[in-house]
Amino acid sequence: MTFPSGTETAGRYAAYGRRANNGARLLGSVLATLFGLLVLTFVIGRVLPADPVIAILGDDYDPAAYQRVFLELGLDQPLYVQFGIYIKNILTGDLGNAVITGRPVIQDILRVFPATMELATISLLIAVLVGVPLGVIAAVNRDRLPDHIIRVVTLLGFSAPVFWLGLMGLVVFYAHLGWVAGSGRLSLFYLDLVPYRTGLILLDSLLAGEMDVFWDALNHLVLPASILGYASMAYIARMTRSFMLAQMNQEYILTARIKGCSPNAVIWKHAFKNIRVQLLTIVALTYGGLVDGAVLIETVFAWPGFGQYMVGALTFGDMNAVLGCVLLIGIIFVGLNLLSDALYRVFDPRTK
Amino acid sequence: MTEAIIIEGPGAPPETAGQARMRALRGFVSRFVSKPLTVLGLIIVGVLIFTAIFAPLLATHSPFAQDLANTLQPPGAAHWFGSDEYGRDIYSRIVYGSRYTLLIVFMVSVTVAPIGLLVGCVSGYAGGWVDTVLMRLTDIFLSFPGLALALAFVAALGAGLENAILAISLTAWPPIARLARAETLTIRSSDYIAAVRLLGASPLRIVVRHVVPMCLPSVIIRVTLNMAAIILTAAGLGFLGLGAQPPVPEWGAMTSTGRNYLIDAWWLAGIPGGAILLVSLAFNLIGDGLRDTLDPRAS
Numbered sequence: 001m002t003f004p005s006g007t008e009t010a011g012r013y014a015a016y017g018r019r020a021n022n023g024a025r026l027l028g029s030v031l032a033t034l035f036g037l038l039v040l041t042f043v044i045g046r047v048l049p050a051d052p053v054i055a056i057l058g059d060d061y062d063p064a065a066y067q068r069v070f071l072e073l074g075l076d077q078p079l080y081v082q083f084g085i086y087i088k089n090i091l092t093g094d095l096g097n098a099v100i101t102g103r104p105v106i107q108d109i110l111r112v113f114p115a116t117m118e119l120a121t122i123s124l125l126i127a128v129l130v131g132v133p134l135g136v137i138a139a140v141n142r143d144r145l146p147d148h149i150i151r152v153v154t155l156l157g158f159s160a161p162v163f164w165l166g167l168m169g170l171v172v173f174y175a176h177l178g179w180v181a182g183s184g185r186l187s188l189f190y191l192d193l194v195p196y197r198t199g200l201i202l203l204d205s206l207l208a209g210e211m212d213v214f215w216d217a218l219n220h221l222v223l224p225a226s227i228l229g230y231a232s233m234a235y236i237a238r239m240t241r242s243f244m245l246a247q248m249n250q251e252y253i254l255t256a257r258i259k260g261c262s263p264n265a266v267i268w269k270h271a272f273k274n275i276r277v278q279l280l281t282i283v284a285l286t287y288g289g290l291v292d293g294a295v296l297i298e299t300v301f302a303w304p305g306f307g308q309y310m311v312g313a314l315t316f317g318d319m320n321a322v323l324g325c326v327l328l329i330g331i332i333f334v335g336l337n338l339l340s341d342a343l344y345r346v347f348d349p350r351t352k
Numbered sequence: 353m354t355e356a357i358i359i360e361g362p363g364a365p366p367e368t369a370g371q372a373r374m375r376a377l378r379g380f381v382s383r384f385v386s387k388p389l390t391v392l393g394l395i396i397v398g399v400l401i402f403t404a405i406f407a408p409l410l411a412t413h414s415p416f417a418q419d420l421a422n423t424l425q426p427p428g429a430a431h432w433f434g435s436d437e438y439g440r441d442i443y444s445r446i447v448y449g450s451r452y453t454l455l456i457v458f459m460v461s462v463t464v465a466p467i468g469l470l471v472g473c474v475s476g477y478a479g480g481w482v483d484t485v486l487m488r489l490t491d492i493f494l495s496f497p498g499l500a501l502a503l504a505f506v507a508a509l510g511a512g513l514e515n516a517i518l519a520i521s522l523t524a525w526p527p528i529a530r531l532a533r534a535e536t537l538t539i540r541s542s543d544y545i546a547a548v549r550l551l552g553a554s555p556l557r558i559v560v561r562h563v564v565p566m567c568l569p570s571v572i573i574r575v576t577l578n579m580a581a582i583i584l585t586a587a588g589l590g591f592l593g594l595g596a597q598p599p600v601p602e603w604g605a606m607t608s609t610g611r612n613y614l615i616d617a618w619w620l621a622g623i624p625g626g627a628i629l630l631v632s633l634a635f636n637l638i639g640d641g642l643r644d645t646l647d648p649r650a651s
Contacts, residue, residue, distance in 0.1 A: 036492035041504070048508035055508070155640070159633035161584055163591045164607055164625030167614055171622070175615045292497030296588050300611070310500075311592055314507050326496070326504040333495045 026341075030334060037330040042086050045323045046073065055319035058099050095327070096320035100312055105324035108309060113328075114199025115185060116298070116305035120290040122202075122221055123229035128283055131233040135240020139248060140267055150237060157234025162293050165227045166300035173223055181219040183302035190216050224301045228293050232286045239282045243275040277347045284340040288333045384645045393637025400631055404450040413441035415448040415601045424617045434619040437609070442619065445601035446627055452602045453631060456517055456586045461575050463521040464528055469571055471525070472532025473563050477540055477555065487533070493526040498585050506594045513602070516595040520585050524578060531574050535567040573642055580635040587628045603628050 049055035053069045070076070074085045089096070095105035138150040173179045181187060185201055194201070194208040202221070205213035247253065248271055256266050295307035302308070306325065313321035366372035385391055403410055412432070419439030427434040433442040475486040493501070498520075505519035539545060540563070548562055589595040590604020598605060603624040610621030 032488055033492055033495055036488060037495065040492055044504050044508045048505075155633060155636050156629075159580060159584075159629055159636050161587050161591070161604070161607070161625055161628045161632070163588065164621070164628065167607070167611060167621045167625065168618075171614060171618045289497055292499050295499060295503070296591065299592065310503065314503060314592070314594065317507070319507065322504060322507045326500055329500045330496050333497065337495070 026338075030338060033334055034331070037327060037334070038087060038090065039083075041323045041327050041330075042083055044326070045319050046082060046086065047079075049319065052319070055317065056096065056099070058317055090327070095324040098313065098321040098324075099318045100316050100321065105321050108321065109306065109324055109328055111199075112304060112306050112309045115201075115303060116291065116294050116307060118200045118202060119221065119225055119228065119298070119303060119305060120287065120294055122225040123232065123290050124283065124287055126226055126229035127232035127236055127286065130229075131236030132240050132279065134233075135237040136244055136267065136272065138237065138241040139244030140263075142245065147241075150241075154234035154237050157230045160230070161296075162227060162231060163296040163300050165230065166224065166297050169223050169227050170300070180223045181216065183220075183300075185217060185220055185304060186213070187216050187220075224297050224303060228290060228297045231293060232290055235286060235289070236279075236282060240275070240279060243278050244271055247271040247274050277344060280343045280347065281340040284336050284343060288329075288336045291329060291332060380645060384641055387641055387644070389637050390641030393634040393641065396630060396634035397638065400450050400454065400634070403447055404454045407447050407451060411441075411444035411447045413444040415440065415445045416599055417441070424613060424620070426617070427619055427623075433623045434617070436606075436620050437613060442606075442623055445606060446603070446624060449601040449603045449606065449624065449627070452513070452596055452600065453583060453586075453628075456513075456520070457579050457582055459517045460520050460524060460582045460586075461579065463517070464525045464578075465571055465575050467521070467525040468528025469532050469564055469567060472529040472534075473536045473559050473567060475529070476533040476536025477559050477563055483533075486529070490526045490529050493523065494530075496523070498523050498581065499588055502585055502589060503592075503594070506589060511594040511597065513596040513600070516586060516589045519589070520582060523585075524582060527578070528571055528574055532567045532571055535570055536563055539563055539566050573646065576635075576642060577639040580632040580639065583628065583632045583635065587632075 045055065046052045052073060052075065053066055054061065056069055057065060072085075074082045077085075093106055095109075097103065098105045098108050101108050134150050134153070138147045141147045170182065174182045190213045194204045194210050194213050197204050197207055201217040202214060205211070205217060244267075253266060253271060256270050261270070291306070294303075294305060295310060297303070298305045298307035299311050306328075310322060310325040312318075313325065366375055385394070417440060419435065421439065422430070422435055423437055423439045425431050425435040425439075431441050431443065433446060436442055436445070471486050471490065475483045475490075501523045502516075502519040505522055506515055509515040509518065545558060545562060548558055553561075586595060587604035587607070590602045591608045593605070593608060596602035596605055598609065606624035607621045607628070610617070610619075610624065613620045
C-alpha cells in the first residue's frame with residue numbers, strides 16, 4: 001500500500017480547497033475529474049488493448065458473441081462515437097457483463113463490496129484508535145526514547161509488504177498459536193446462517209441475534225483487519241505527530257503552560273483540540289488507501305470482497321469487470337476527497 | 353593576501369561560487385550521515401547494489417537449478433535459506449532477485465523523472481489553459497490509489513516485467529509533475545529568466561536549459577522518497593502474478609508461490625517477503641534522513 005507523504009497530501013487538498021472556493025467551481029471540478037476518470041478507463045479498456053473485444057470476452061469466444069460485442073461497443077464507428085456509447089452505458093448504470101460470473105458487473109460489485117467495506121472500516125477503526133495516541137505520545141516525547149520506538153514501528157508499517165504480513169500472520173497466529181480463524185469471512189459451518197440484510201456480517205448477525213456467528217465473523221476479521229490497518233496506522237501516527245509538533249511550538253501553548261495548566265490539559269485540551277479537524281480529513285483520505293490495500297490482503301485471506309473479485313477478473317483477463325472496479329475505486333476516491341474537503345469547511349471555523 | 357590567511361577557518365566567507373557550493377554540500381552530507389538510522393539505510397542499499405553486481409560470485413547455486421530429491425528443505429548448511437518446491441536454492445534466488453528489484457526501481461525512476469519534469473515545467477512555465485489541462489490530467493491520475501491504477505494498466509497491456517515497470521511509471525509521475533510545477537512557478541518570475549528572455553531565447557530553450565536544471569535537485573529527492581513505494585507496488589504486482597513471470601526469481605513472485613506451502617514450509621514465502629521489507633525499509637530510512645536534513649524547521 002502506498003501513501004502520499006504528508007505535506008504532499010495536505011498541499012494537494014489545500015489546493016483543492018483553494019481552487020474550489022465556491023460551490024459552482026467545486027461542482028465543476030468534480031465533474032471534470034469524473035469525466036477524466038471516464039476518459040482514462042475508456043483509454044485503458046478500449047484503446048490500449050490490441051483487440052478490445054477479446055479483452056472483454058477472453059481468448060475462447062464464439063464468433064457470434066464476438067460480432068455482437070463488436071457492434072455493441074461501436075468498434076466500426078469512429079473513436080468519439082465509441083466514447084459516446086461508453087459514457088451513455090455508464091450513466092445508465094451499465095458496466096457491461098462480467099465473463100467470470102456471467103452477470104452484469106454492477107451487480108457483482110454491489111454483491112462483493114460489503115465484505116470489503118466491513119474489512120476496511122474495522123481496519124480504519126484500529127488504525128485511528130492506535131495511530132492517534134501513538135502520534136501524540138511521539139510528539140510529546142519528541143527525540144526521546146518513546147519517539148524513537150514509535151518512529152521505528154511506523155517506518156516498519158510503511159515498509160512491510162502487506163501481503164507478506166498477512167502470510168506471516170497466518171503462520172504465527174493461525175497455524176502455530178491458533179488464536180484466530182484462518183481464511184474467509186466465516187467458518188463453513190456458519191455460512192448462510194444469517195439472512196442477508198446489509199451484507200456486513202457483523203451487523204447482520206447482531207440483527208439476527210446470532211451471537212455464535214458474530215464471534216466467528218469477528219474471529220475471522222481481526223487478523224486481516226489489523227494487518228491492513230497497520231500501514232494506515234503508521235500514516236495516521238506520523239501525521240498526528242507532525243500536526244501536534246506544529247501546535248506545541250505555538251505561543252498559546254506556552255501561555256497555557258505559564259498560567260499553570262497541567263501537561264495533560266495542555267496536550268489534550270489545547271493542542272489536540274486544534275488538530276482534530278486536520279486529523280479528520282486525513283482519516284477520510286486514509287479510507288481510500290485501505291480499499292487499495294484490500295486488493296492484496298483479500299487475496300491472501302481469501303476474503304470474498306471487491307479486491308478478490310478484481311484480482312480474479314485480472315487473472316482471467318475480464319476487462320469489463322476490471323474497468324468497473326477501477327472506476328468504482330476512482331469514484332470512491334473522488335468522493336472521499338470531497339468528504340475531506342467538506343469536513344474541513346464544516347468543522348474549521350477559519351474557513352468560514 | 354596575509355589577511356586572507358588570518359581569517360581562514362570555518363567562519364571565513366567562501367571566495368568562489370564553487371567553494372560555497374562545496375561547503376554547502378559538505379555540510380549537508382555531514383548532517384545527513386550523522387543519524388545512525390540513515391546510515392543503516394545507506395548500508396542496506398549499498399549491500400543490495402553490491403549483491404546485484406556480484407550475484408554470480410555470491411550465489412552458492414544456480415537460481416534455476418532444480419534438485420527434485422531435496423525439495424522444501426528448511427534453512428541449514430546445505431541451503432542457507434532453504435530450498436523451494438523444485439529444490440532450488442532460495443538464498444541464490446534471493447541474491448539474483450536483487451537484480452530485478454534494482455532494475456524496477458531504476459527503470460521506474462528514470463522514466464518518471466523526465467515525464468514529471470516535462471509536464472510540470474511546461475505546465476508551470478506556460479500557464480493559462482495549458483496549465484489547467486495538464487494539472488487536471490495530473491489530478492485525475494492522483495485520484496487513483498497507486499496499485500489499482502497499475503493493475504488496470506497491466507490488465508490492458510498484459511502481465512510481465514516490462515509492462516509492470518511501464519504500469520508503475522504511468523502511476524508514479526503525478527507527484528513529480530506537481531513538484532516541478534511548483535518549483536517552476538517560483539523560478540519563472542526570477543530575474544535571470546527575464547534576462548534570458550530579453551536575450552531572445554525561445555520558450556523551449558528557457559524551459560530545457562534554464563528551468564529544468566533548477567528543478568532537478570528537488571525532483572531527484574522526491575524520486576528517492578518514492579522508491580520504497582515503487583518497490584512495494586512492484587512486489588504487489590509480482591505477488592498477484594502480474595509482474596515478472598516464473599521462473600524469474602523476483603521476490604514478490606517468489607512470495608506468491610511460497611503461499612502454497614505456507615504452513616509446512618514458511619521460508620518459501622517468509623524469506624523473499626522479508627527481503628522486500630528490508631529493502632523498502634532501507635529506502636524509507638534514507639528518505640526520512642533526506643527529509644529531516646532538508647527541512648529547515650526540523651533543526
